[in-house]
Amino acid sequence: MRPITILLAEDHTMVREGLRRLLERDTQFQIVGEAHNGRQAVEMVQTLRPALVLLDIAMPLMNGLEAARQIRLTVPECRILILSAHSDDAYVEQAIACGVAGFLPKQSSANNLTKAILEIDKGHTYFSPAITRRFLDHAFSAKNGSLKKKLAPLTSRENEVLQLVAEGHSNKGMAAHLGICIKTIEKHREHLMHKLDIHDTAGLTRHAISAGIIENSVQLTIV
Numbered sequence: 001m002r003p004i005t006i007l008l009a010e011d012h013t014m015v016r017e018g019l020r021r022l023l024e025r026d027t028q029f030q031i032v033g034e035a036h037n038g039r040q041a042v043e044m045v046q047t048l049r050p051a052l053v054l055l056d057i058a059m060p061l062m063n064g065l066e067a068a069r070q071i072r073l074t075v076p077e078c079r080i081l082i083l084s085a086h087s088d089d090a091y092v093e094q095a096i097a098c099g100v101a102g103f104l105p106k107q108s109s110a111n112n113l114t115k116a117i118l119e120i121d122k123g124h125t126y127f128s129p130a131i132t133r134r135f136l137d138h139a140f141s142a143k144n145g146s147l148k149k150k151l152a153p154l155t156s157r158e159n160e161v162l163q164l165v166a167e168g169h170s171n172k173g174m175a176a177h178l179g180i181c182i183k184t185i186e187k188h189r190e191h192l193m194h195k196l197d198i199h200d201t202a203g204l205t206r207h208a209i210s211a212g213i214i215e216n217s218v219q220l221t222i223v
Contacts, residue, residue: 003030004121007050009041009067010034010083011059015106019054019083022110029117038062042070045078051121055100057084057091060167061177063213065091065098066159072099079120083113092131102126154195159213161188165201166208 006029010016016034023029032048035041038055039062045053053071055064062070068080080100084091087105095103101120104112108128116126154162157178164174171189175182193199198207 001028003028004052004117005030005032005048005050006117007032007041007044007048007053008034009036009038009053009059009064010056011036012056015056022113023117026114036060038064038067041067042074045071045075049075050078052079052081052117054081054083054117057082057086057095058213061163062160063163065094065213066156066163068095068098068100069156069159081116081120081126083108087128087131089134092127103131104128105130154192158188158192158195161185162192162204162208163213165189165192166205166213 006023008016008019008031010019013036016036020031020034024031032050033044035044037059041053041055041059041064042062055068057064059067064082064084068082071078071080079102080098081102081104082095082100083104083106085106087103092103102116102125104116104126105128108116112128119126160178161174164177169177171182171185174185178185192204196204196207198204
């Protein structure tokens, strides 16, 4: 029986190394690569074609949610399991919308992680028991008209620009990162502010933090 090939995408080296050691104890799993940001994860999935990618949410340059969206578009056969410190309903809902097959909080046990990978590899989905209970509770208690009006969805490029804005990159720096001209960056910023009804950089940054796109502690100041 061939082992399940796994790509680890986690920007904290100690966490990534710990996951590798944990999973490599089990001969059912084979770690084929490690990525330290979302953009690198997308590129490595396209090259290595792992069966599963284990993704953190808060990573530099491209967060795990946007990486998941792009992986599902470019390598749809790759299954995605989110392992994150952020497991509030908003994060889980966004992850599901991006096409992930499972979601575990980082405080989950090693047994739960193993079970999740095996279930997802079979074609099933797997969400932690706590997340599953919360969503069942919401389903039973939801009332007509109680849901908030949803904002217009952002495109993949707008999500990338939002993250780079929140990380402190200048228009020039973002243009270099994304390989597009500064005028196009300015257009994306304009569309972001219109869709989110946010009209300054500080507001975009607060939105990115509250949405789990970046962590407050990893903001950069880049010119």
